[in-house]
Amino acid sequence: MKRIVVLGMPNTGKSTLFNRLTGAGAHVGNWPGVTVDLLAAKILLGDAMVEVIDLPGFYNLHGFSEDEAVVRHFLETQPVNLLLIVLNSSQLDRQLALPLQLRELGIPMCLLLNMSDEANKLGIRIDVPKLEAALQAPAIPLAAKYGTGIEKVRSELIRLLYEHPKLTQANDAAFNQDMQIELELDDLAHRVVTNPITLPVSATDRLDRVLLHPWLGLPIFFLMMFLLFQAIYGLGIPLQDGMGWLFDHLKSRWLEPAVAAWPGPLKSLVLEGLFDGLGTVLTFLPIIAMFFLLIAIVEDSGYLSRAAFLTDALMSRLGLDGRAFVMQLLGFGCNVPAIMGTRIMRSPALRTLTMLIIPFSLCSARLQVILFVVAATFPARAAPIALFSLYLASFVMAFLTAFIWRKRYRNHEPLLLELPSYRLPTWRFLGFEAWRATRQFIAGAGGFIILGVLMVWFLTHFPFNVAVAGPQTMAGWIARGLGPIFEPLGIDNMLSTALLFGFIAKEIVIGALAVIFSVGPNDLSGVLAQRLNWVQAYSFLLFTLIYTPCLSTIAVIKQESKSRKTAAIAVLWPLSLAWLTSFAFYQVARHLL
Amino acid sequence: MSIPLNQLAPDASGTIESIQAGQELRRRLAGLGLRSGIRVQVIRQSPLNGPMQIRVGHTDLIMRAADAAHIEVCPGP
Ligand SMILES: Nc1nc2c(ncn2[C@@H]2O[C@H](COP(=O)(O)OP(=O)(O)O)[C@@H](O)[C@H]2O)c(=O)[nH]1
Numbered sequence: 001m002k003r004i005v006v007l008g009m010p011n012t013g014k015s016t017l018f019n020r021l022t023g024a025g026a027h028v029g030n031w032p033g034v035t036v037d038l039l040a041a042k043i044l045l046g047d048a049m050v051e052v053i054d055l056p057g058f059y060n061l062h063g064f065s066e067d068e069a070v071v072r073h074f075l076e077t078q079p080v081n082l083l084l085i086v087l088n089s090s091q092l093d094r095q096l097a098l099p100l101q102l103r104e105l106g107i108p109m110c111l112l113l114n115m116s117d118e119a120n121k122l123g124i125r126i127d128v129p130k131l132e133a134a135l136q137a138p139a140i141p142l143a144a145k146y147g148t149g150i151e152k153v154r155s156e157l158i159r160l161l162y163e164h165p166k167l168t169q170a171n172d173a174a175f176n177q178d179m180q181i182e183l184e185l186d187d188l189a190h191r192v193v194t195n196p197i198t199l200p201v202s203a204t205d206r207l208d209r210v211l212l213h214p215w216l217g218l219p220i221f222f223l224m225m226f227l228l229f230q231a232i233y234g235l236g237i238p239l240q241d242g243m244g245w246l247f248d249h250l251k252s253r254w255l256e257p258a259v260a261a262w263p264g265p266l267k268s269l270v271l272e273g274l275f276d277g278l279g280t281v282l283t284f285l286p287i288i289a290m291f292f293l294l295i296a297i298v299e300d301s302g303y304l305s306r307a308a309f310l311t312d313a314l315m316s317r318l319g320l321d322g323r324a325f326v327m328q329l330l331g332f333g334c335n336v337p338a339i340m341g342t343r344i345m346r347s348p349a350l351r352t353l354t355m356l357i358i359p360f361s362l363c364s365a366r367l368q369v370i371l372f373v374v375a376a377t378f379p380a381r382a383a384p385i386a387l388f389s390l391y392l393a394s395f396v397m398a399f400l401t402a403f404i405w406r407k408r409y410r411n412h413e414p415l416l417l418e419l420p421s422y423r424l425p426t427w428r429f430l431g432f433e434a435w436r437a438t439r440q441f442i443a444g445a446g447g448f449i450i451l452g453v454l455m456v457w458f459l460t461h462f463p464f465n466v467a468v469a470g471p472q473t474m475a476g477w478i479a480r481g482l483g484p485i486f487e488p489l490g491i492d493n494m495l496s497t498a499l500l501f502g503f504i505a506k507e508i509v510i511g512a513l514a515v516i517f518s519v520g521p522n523d524l525s526g527v528l529a530q531r532l533n534w535v536q537a538y539s540f541l542l543f544t545l546i547y548t549p550c551l552s553t554i555a556v557i558k559q560e561s562k563s564r565k566t567a568a569i570a571v572l573w574p575l576s577l578a579w580l581t582s583f584a585f586y587q588v589a590r591h592l593l
Numbered sequence: 594m595s596i597p598l599n600q601l602a603p604d605a606s607g608t609i610e611s612i613q614a615g616q617e618l619r620r621r622l623a624g625l626g627l628r629s630g631i632r633v634q635v636i637r638q639s640p641l642n643g644p645m646q647i648r649v650g651h652t653d654l655i656m657r658a659a660d661a662a663h664i665e666v667c668p669g670p
Contacts, residue, residue, distance in 0.1 A: 009624070059624025064617045090651050094626035122651065182628060214640045309655045313643030316657060414660045415644060416621055419653040 001042075002050045002161055003078070007071065007102070008086035009095055010057030010346075011420055013114040015039075017086055017144040018054045019432055021154070026054075026436070036070055046158040050081075056346075061101040062178040065413055066348055072175060075105060079167035082160055083109045089119035089126060089141065093189040099135050100181045100188070104174035108164045110156060111139040117146060118421070125194040134188055145423075204302075204421040211303070217310045224303070225329050232287075232294050233333035237364060239286035247279040265464040269457070277453030280505055281446045284336055284552060285438050291330070291337035292434040299344060300425040305417045312415060318399055319406025321345075321415055324354040328398060331361030335553045339560060340437055346413070352566055353402060353409040355557050359549035359574060360398040362391055365507040370541055372510050376525040377537035386538065390545055397546055397577060445555035452551040456504050460497075469516050475500055489543060489582040490536035490590070499543070505550050535593060539586040546578035596668065598633065599645065599661035606634035607666035614663040622664070626650055633666065 008014045018026070022041035039054040055074060056067040083102055087095045092113070099111055113119075113126060132139050138156055142149035211220055255275060259267045298304055308322030315325050323345055331338035338358050342351045362370070370390060374383050459474040466472035471480070471493070478500070479486075479493040486496045494516050501512035514524050532540070548554070548571050558567035595610040609631050612619050626649045627633070636646040636653065644655045 060620050063620050063624065065621070091626075093650055094624070094652070097624070124651075182623075208636075208646075212637060212639070212646070214637075217639070305655065309639050309644055309646065311643075312655075312657070313639060313641035316643075414618060414621065415655065415657050416625060416660065417655050418625070419646060419655060421653075 002045075002048055002165070003053065003080045003167060004050055004082045004084050004157065004161075005053045005055055005074070005080050006084045006086060007055050007098070008057060008114075009059055009088070009098060011418055012057065012086045012088045012095070013144045014054060014057060014086045017084075017112065017114065017142070017153075018052065020144055020147060020150050022052055036066070038070075038074075045154065045161060048161065050157075050161065052084075060097070061175075065346070067346055075107075075170045076172070076175060079169040080107060081164055081167055082157070083107050084112065084157075085109055086112045086114050086144075089113045089116050090122050090124050092124075092126065092193050094185075096188055097181060097185050099137070100185060101174075101179075103135060103137075104177075104179065105170040106174070107168045107170055108160060109135070109137040110160055111135065111137055112144075112153060113139055113141045114144050116141040116149070117143040123195075127192045127194075131188075131192045134192070202421065207422055208306070208419075211306060212309060221307055221310050224307075225326065228294060228298060229330060229333060232290050232330065232337075233364065236287040236290035236333070239290070240283050243283045243286060244279070247275075247282065251275055251279075265461070268461055268464070269454075272461070273454045273457035274450070276457075277450035280453055280552065281442065281449050284334075284441065287334050288337045288340065288438050288441050289434040291334075291341065292437040293430055295330075295341055295344075296430055296433045297425045300423055302420040302422045304344065305419050308415070308417055309419070316415070318402040319409070319411065320353060320357075320402055321350065321411075324350065324357070324402075327354055328358055328361055331358040332363060332394075334363050334365070335359050335361060335549060336441075336556050337437075339553065339556045340441070342560065347411045349409040350411040350413075352561055352563075353405055353411070355561060355566065356405060356409075356570060356573065357398040357402050359553055359557075359570060360394050360401065360546065362394040362545060363506070365505060365550065366545055368507045369502075369509045369544055372525070373528060373537055373541055373544075376528040377532050377534055382534070386541075390541060393542065393545060393581070397574075397581075401573070401577070440559070441556065444559035445552065448555040448558065449551050452555075453504050456500065459500065467518070469497055469501070469512065485579070488587065489579065490539045490586045491543060491582070492531075495540055499547065502544065503548060503551055505552070506544065509544065535586060535589045538589075539582045542585055543578045543582045546574055546581055548575050548578075594667070595665040597662045598635075598647070598664040598666050599658040601633075601635045601666060601668060603635050603637050603645075605668060606632060606670065607668040608632050610665045610667050612664050614660075618660065618663065625654055626652055627654075627664065633664075 006014050006018055018039065022043050026039045026041040036056060041052050042049050043052055055071050058065070058068045058071045060068060061072065085099050085102060087098070099109060102109060111131070113128070119126070126141070128139050128141065138160070140149055140152050140156060142153060144150070211217060251271065255271065259270055304323060304326065307326050311322035311325045315321050327338045327341050330341065335358050338361070339355050342354045345351045345354065370387065374386050378386050459478065460469040462474050463472065469475055475497050476493070479497045482496060483493055486492070497516055498509050498512040502509040510524065514520065517524065517527050519527055528537070554567055554570060557570045558564065561567065598607070601607055609627060609629050611629055612622060612627070614622070631649060634648040636648055638645045642658065644657045645661060646653060646655050
């Protein structure tokens with residue numbers, strides 16, 4: 001099959017073009033030796049099916065960053081018909097370096113002068129015929145965001161594929177020799193680009209003066225984050241609840257009667273194992289979609305790099321950058337999409353470190369447990385203080401984790417981010433990211449989550465002839481075995497069995513406690529108040545906050561990092577930290593009081 | 594007389610004299626248009642010793658002071 005690759009520096013509009021060309025049919029392709037996800041799509045050009053592949057944005061064919069290595073590796077190993085090079089028209093003075101380097105590969109090229117709308121606004125003029133002659137390649141002005149020029153691109157691609165029907169392997173020598181192109185670049189840019197004498201003070205500058213103001217900048221940032229948070233979860237959580245309700249309904253109305261006659265264990269496997277596992281996966285979908293929809297707007301607007309500018313002073317000391325902080329804050333709604341959101345970071349080390357701190361964000365599921373237990377065991381006056389201290393603990397644990405692991409996941413890439421001019425999102429493509437992320441969540445994490453739910457189901461139900469989650473089940477055995485470990489934390493066997501359930505999803509801890517104590521949810525408060533003093537309760541809450549993130553979070557960490565080791569660290573590290581914290585708290589508090 | 598870029602005050606500009614960095618950083622910088630002979634302008638500095646915003650041609654960039662210290666500029670209009 002014929003093959004076209006889309007190349008360009010970051011932020012030149014590659015994805016926008018790719019989406020325009022390929023519609024929603026893109027999938028994540030797998031290529032030998034390539035560890036990052038590449039989007040690929042098959043489209044009909046003229047009368048031929050053509051595979052279009054979107055390579056990561058990169059600055060230099062001979063550079064050392066991860067993305068640059070991916071591009072190089074791809075071009076070294078995969079023959080292609082055509083390089084489709086996307087350039088930002090208002091930055092040709094430096095972006096033309098890319099076609100000058102790529103020319104050496106000896107593969108036919110086509111240049112797309114994207115963002116021509118912005119160049120026009122800035123008064124930048126480009127001599128297209130001269131450029132074509134100099135680089136021996138067709139060049140097409142384009143505004144991918146608005147679709148201007150797309151038809152021209154399509155017909156030019158058809159013509160070029162007709163002209164170059166054979167796959168071409170890149171000329172190997174070109175990867176090794178790093179030619180001095182700077183003189184040629186300056187000369188070329190000088191000849192084909194005419195800059196206006198003075199730039200008008202753009203709207204971006206005026207906005208930046210407020211949004212990046214030394215004193216106002218951070219308060220505005222937190223306000224923006226608050227609004228974003230409200231928007232994502234204000235809309236997402238009700239949708240999630242609705243989905244959960246729908247599932248319960250389906251279960252009680254339809255599934256339960258259908259399997260009523262089945263033998264007990266099999267019925268339970270279907271109802272509490274398979275169906276609940278499936279339900280767990282599906283209830284995440286609305287929130288992931290919502291998250292990616294709104295994050296795409298913020299990212300497109302250009303504000304995300306500004307957030308990095310504002311918060312980097314703190315985050316750089318922790319080995320992170322400002323974007324990590326944004327994701328950490330959004331993790332307070334739900335960790336799962338926040339971890340998927342780390343995709344906006346390119347450095348793998350930085351991403352991994354961020355994925356390790358996000359699970360400490362006190363998500364809304366844990367909040368349900370905490371609110372319930374606090375209300376049951378703390379006097380009304382002390383309750384807000386307890387709650388606040390747990391939020392504080394959440395930040396302390398995250399920053400402590402970053403601080404401790406920052407050496408191991410040292411990010412070698414300097415913080416060099418472009419501050420793009422502010423842009424309005426293109427509504428037409430907004431849904432794409434959301435749709436893609438949800439699909440990937442189902443494909444990448446769904447199976448793992450269902451398996452985990454089945455495992456916990458087995459532990460808490462086997463052997464089948466005793467009370468669910470009771471002392472005679474496997475879970476009961478495990479809890480007894482772990483007794484000596486939990487005892488110094490003031491957490492008894494029944495509570496630790498509930499924590500085992502919490503591994504599936506934190507919000508079911510309360511439901512699990514009700515099952516374990518065999519009381520209705522309404523009487524649970526009373527039982528807890530009787531059995532736990534506030535020191536034990538707080539120790540339990542600290543442990544609940546910090547310990548192993550829920551199954552879905554682990555599943556997406558594994559999916560996003562593509563590393564079992566990272567997933568293992570994400571399980572074991574919080575577990576150890578939780579134990580140490582609860583231990584320290586319980587022992588000190590017990591002896592003081 | 595040249596000074597490191599991170600010592601250039603907001604609103605001041607200068608011309609890059611040399612970049613005293615390893616090959617890797619130099620290439621990253623060149624990819625963003627930062628090379629000898631190029632004029633840069635400091636737009637602002639983020640509070641608490643955070644990164645600085647600089648303008649090269651039509652591109653605005655943010656970089657940390659530690660990285661900017663590798664870039665020697667000759668202050669000028
Ligand atoms: N004004 C303008 N903006 C564009 C154009 N093409 C893309 N963009 C915007 O540029 C930003 C970066 O685009 P994206 O496709 O994500 O770039 P990529 O990083 O190269 O994949 C987005 O906010 C787009 O909406 C265009 O032709 N004109």
